[in-house]
Amino acid sequence: MKHVRLHGYWRSSASWRVRLGLNLKGIPFEYLAVHLVKDGGQQHQPAYRAINPMGRVPTLEWTDDDGQERRLSESMAILEYLEERVPSPALLPSDAYLRARTRMLAEMVNSGIQPLQNTSVVLRVKDVLKADEKAWGAHWNVHGLTSLEAAVQATAGRYCVGDAVSFADVLLVPQLYGARRLGVDLKPFPTLLRIEAACNELPAFQAAQPDRQPDAQPV
Amino acid sequence: MKHVRLHGYWRSSASWRVRLGLNLKGIPFEYLAVHLVKDGGQQHQPAYRAINPMGRVPTLEWTDDDGQERRLSESMAILEYLEERVPSPALLPSDAYLRARTRMLAEMVNSGIQPLQNTSVVLRVKDVLKADEKAWGAHWNVHGLTSLEAAVQATAGRYCVGDAVSFADVLLVPQLYGARRLGVDLKPFPTLLRIEAACNELPAFQAAQPDRQPDAQPV
Structure with missing residues (x-):
């Protein structure tokens, strides 16, 4: 995973979960703020909707090892993906x-x-x-x-x-x-x-x- | 997984998801109905609360291969567990x-x-x-x-x-x-x-x- 970008909001708990996952795994990332209240909610504006049709934060974007641009939302799905791609330190028990x-x-x-x-x-x-x-x-x-x-x-x-x-x-x-x-x-x-x-x-x-x-x- | 029991409700979508997981994996199970409306909701009664403190359906119970009695709630966690224990047919892609x-x-x-x-x-x-x-x-x-x-x-x-x-x-x-x-x-x-x-x-x-x-x- 290269050029990892997290679209999030400081107080969004789902964004916070992904920050934790990235930090715990030691994955460097760029943080791109989406203001959920200002301008009626920047997450509803076309620029962000193109990235996340649900109009929700967070969204994770990255360049994959094969050069493909990847995009994922839903914090649980992102955490599971990080766990599979960067298994150590594990955030799920082995049993x-x-x-x-x-x-x-x-x-x-x-x-x-x-x-x-x-x-x-x-x-x-x-x-x-x-x-x-x-x-x-x-x-x-x-x-x-x-x-x-x-x-x-x-x-x-x-x-x-x-x-x-x-x-x-x-x-x-x-x-x-x-x-x-x-x-x-x-x-x-x-x-x-x-x-x-x-x-x-x-x-x-x-x-x-x-x-x-x-x-x-x-x- | 032996003696698999599903506590559920016919119309509960989370119970339905687990029925689907069990059916698709070909895992035989006993279905134990918990009526969500009758008697003010049987899921709130002590007998069911002892099984599921959240007072929600579904709960899956089974006897593990080592003879241990196991219990799990939350449909996504149950589906992930079934996927790990009975990998075929897969309900998640290999990529x-x-x-x-x-x-x-x-x-x-x-x-x-x-x-x-x-x-x-x-x-x-x-x-x-x-x-x-x-x-x-x-x-x-x-x-x-x-x-x-x-x-x-x-x-x-x-x-x-x-x-x-x-x-x-x-x-x-x-x-x-x-x-x-x-x-x-x-x-x-x-x-x-x-x-x-x-x-x-x-x-x-x-x-x-x-x-x-x-x-x-x-x-």
Whole structure:
């Protein structure tokens, strides 16, 4: 993979996951900011839609070894691809069942929490349904994180699955940031908080934090 | 994998995906119905919560070759596990980039559409937000299927990725059923409809259809 470019947004949790995957694998990349709010959302403009028809971040682009230009979206698909192309350090355990449990924990965030409180959904709850978008987002975080705190007990070591960083940690850390923004009380999730603290000691996690990105804005 | 048991619901698209995975791989399984509506939702009752803390279907249970009892939820994690344990027939292409594109298409449904219109979300839009839950669900289907129709053009053959059934088809077919239930006009998605028709010619897809399940109810 050469000339790797990540189209992302500093606060997008899906972009953050891919930054983590690239950092943990030691893959250098160029970061191209797509502002999700400015100008009605740059992700909806023709220039970005040509790259990502879904109008979502992130999109990863790169030049393959055979010279082909490649493009991929959906953070889980990107993480799986990085794992196959750059197997070391592994972000999935070598045991098949533990690998499945890792993907299960990751999907509890990826399909179970995040889609229900991403920017476009929260804006629709607020602007179209005229409802309290923070209460809506907080509800799904509490529901999903309660389940995740229970599920992670079966495998947790220093991280979500034993003592090696995995997809599950890559999904967890950005989600906890999102939950805090919605005012969710995280005290009922001590295992998740402990794992988050362990992750945040790692340089790859520190470099991926939203406020360290070039498009970060004062909060 | 011995004594495979699938806890599911006839109309749950995530349960349907796992039925498809098991059928396509030729893995015999016992089907255990969990009624998502009756009794306030059997998935919320202690007996099922002990099996699946998230209170969601499906859950797959089996006895492993070493005699261990195993349990897994989240349909994408289950499909990936089945692919690793029973590699043939493959539901992911052998080429790494096409494999990634397959997962991308699958995730456009798995995280991009389905979570926004599953039973618990639709009920919350109706009962808590007092809004039109069908319009809500239809909106996200139209948005996601429009993107999927565009994205699939790059790889479609007889199926979503070339001429072999893949994860992408396994995710597509149940989603189109869900879209129809919400009254979505599917004419703008001719490629997706053509692929659905091709899938439905296969016995594995026919046997997985909701109205063929033992817990199916008259519509």
